[in-house]
Amino acid sequence: MEKAEPWTGGTDEEYETQHFGFGAQRFKLSVRQMVEQKIQSAYKEMESFLQQSVKITDEEKVALTEACNKLVRMHLERAGPSLENIDKEIESMMQVPHNVLLPEDELQLEEITDEEYSKLQDEVADLRRRLEQSTLMVTLLTAEKEELSSAAKVCEIAKKDMEVLDSLHKNLEESGNARKLLNEVQFLRASVPIKEDDEDNFFDDKVKDSECN
Structure with a gap:
């Protein structure tokens, strides 16, 4: 089985997470991990059952373990195409169209004029200046108190x-x-x-x- 692409995030993943609570990339990784764990656990249970029910030597136990591991790899490899189809279904099902605007982003529809933007910058500069003055005043008052x-x-x-x-x-x-x-x-x-x-x-x-x- 081919390894799934690592999680990279991105705008689409973020948008899907806002809408569904999780993104397509994480969902695909979770499905692949679940399938891989199920296949491995099934062959491990079969190996344990054979070792307990059939009397075999230590060499035969080693050979049985190697055979089960080989079956796991083969099973995972043959499951690759099916998992790729599942990935495509997940992507098509969870993809949020670009023309869809989520409620959280509706505020972005409001455009800000250059004059309003300049006014906001002036307010930020004024607040920064007041903060610096307040910090200086606190320092002076502390020194005066000590004196x-x-x-x-x-x-x-x-x-x-x-x-x-x-x-x-x-x-x-x-x-x-x-x-x-x-x-x-x-x-x-x-x-x-x-x-x-x-x-x-x-x-x-x-x-x-x-x-x-």
Whole structure:
């Protein structure tokens, strides 16, 4: 049996698929595969039956298998002309005339003028421009959001620093709290190392002056 032509698709196949749900090419391939499988399975069943019902040697089993395979090839070859006739019947039965318009393609009957086509092109260009602007705006807003978030963190840190400075200034104005101020400074130094030695002398002098008073 000659092999069926491979599926190639095409406009006719697509149109037939829209109308019937499948095309002539696929249908012909399916029929040939079904016939080939039926012939092969029939001879395999015959071979299995003979091997089980008749006592034969291993050499005879090999010869039987070769004979069945030969019969399969011969049967498929002789079935070729009949399958070709079936292919022709399928093609004539499923061929959609070129003057037939399917409901899905009725919209193609509406012709578009050059002016309408130009207008559609302008609309597409405008939509593309708007999309690019929107993309750019989203990028800018994202960057601005990140910048504002960083600024908020800086403001929070500055606010805490101002609170510490206000507390130090208030304690400096109250001479009776010099010892308390020194304790707070030492606490701050434990958190943030101070490199300048003059600051220690300054606060020690303040404490001594307070004690003398």
